[in-house]
Amino acid sequence: VSGARGSGPAGGAAATGGRLRAARSGGGAAVLPDSLRPYYPAGDLFRIETDGDRVGRLVVERGGATRAVERMAEGLSWDRLLPLLERVCGVCSVSHSAAAVRALEDLAGVQAPERGQFLRTLACELERIQSHLLWFGLLGRAAGFESLWMAAWTYRDLLCSVFERWSGSRVLPALLRVGGVSRDLQPEDVPWVRERLERLKPALGLLEGVLAEDPVFRSRTAGAGAVTERDARGWGAVGPLARASGVAADVRKDDPYFAYPWVDWNLSFREAGDVLAGAEVRWLEMRESVGIAVQCLERMRPGPVRTADPAAPAAGLGLGRVEAPRGELVHVCVSDGAETPVRYQIRGPSAANLPALEASLPGTPLEDAVVALAAADPCLGCVERIAVLDPASGGGDGRRLLGMSLARTARLRAAAAGGGGAPA
């Protein structure tokens, strides 16, 4: 089934026998294979309908993968929930466990000790830096900046190595637990982590140079995929996407948790709403995250990292939200006081951002569409499911978009190398 779906929109339809249906615009000539939901509840599907050389319409067809996790969570006892929930995302594993412990501690009335709160904050900020570096890499790939892609992911490895040393796992550190953290950071590891953070400075310098001085990068990103503040607010966008559009919202400021009230940092936002503004916001956030991480290392005092015997969640409604790298992440847990949740719900930041993306992408040149979609930072599984729908020909191929994007960057580079500077 997976292979059939991966064979491209038209081939997927033929191979899987998926229902064909007329496109909702373009005279009904175009067709697209229907999703296999609910039998194959995977990921999201971006359906792009073209209007000449521009995006005519974007429709996001959501899958049900999140709900499968939710359903599984409802069958697990409290102590078995976190190992599942921190696997919702391989990039935001810490954030999902952070939102989960906030929801469960809300129900149980538990408070983690001070050192545990600092360690949680440290883990969240390390994750934010690695996620933003991942984002820069994906943007580089989508826009044809391969050196940026490689460099960003090389530096990202520094963060993964910190998690490995701290927890034994580079991707799923399993650090957060109800009432604190599972592992302390050993005293001899503190200077090692600081040294790793110090080694990030060249990455920040590199990115600053790209953002401020690379005319081709600026040409590719300035004005691309702009989301207005009106759309961002109206459609409930969150995270860097919203902050790039002038919405100064961040759960760490709006509903301070863990050790965020005890460290100094600034909220980063821009107003243009385009890909360049999103890149600038993430660069600023990484700089702030390094500062927060250093403060955590300096300010946490010796002491317990976890409450000795946290109470089990009581009957009621627990709600936990955190500022994940992609934006506000919400976990909701309904309990009747029994051993397992009655209902567990996850509202991820990508889901909150997709309506604003649907509203803002139409009109974008097709060669910028991949850049705009990558910049919105949806989960990777979502990005992989691009279908381009051309009403004239009745089909399309998502790889065509990437090819158009890379070609545009090549043209801009050639123009810049010719001495004329990058065309707007």
Add this chain to the structure above:
Amino acid sequence: VTWKEIEKGLLDRFAADVVARQWSNERRVVCRLRAGAIGPVAGWVAGTGQARLLAVTGSARASGETSLWYHFDFFQAPVVLSLEIRLAAGTRTAVSLSGRIPAAAWMEREAAERHGLRFEPGTDPGEGVPVGSGGGGA
């Protein structure tokens, strides 16, 4: 605003619609409303310009009822207001908030798919959001 002001504002305006004040503290206000009251109450919350809809949670109850929780975040205050309504067993329709809060359509869709509900008068998020229609909501 503070959580006390939020709770007082709710009770002053909609006392007759509040079935139960479940619990509240400085970070959370949780109330259960009469099912038909969610539209006006959500309209008031969103209309203050100080709140936005975070999520809609649907949950089946042992009694056969369906609980719908609407979670609102208040800007500038670390408070989440959770409003619960209960739909009687067999009820298949619920009031849609999408006319007042555009983003609600996406959140209602999840509850609709999970519990077999129809939100009216609602929009179909599968059609894509109307271009240029953002703003004006919480």
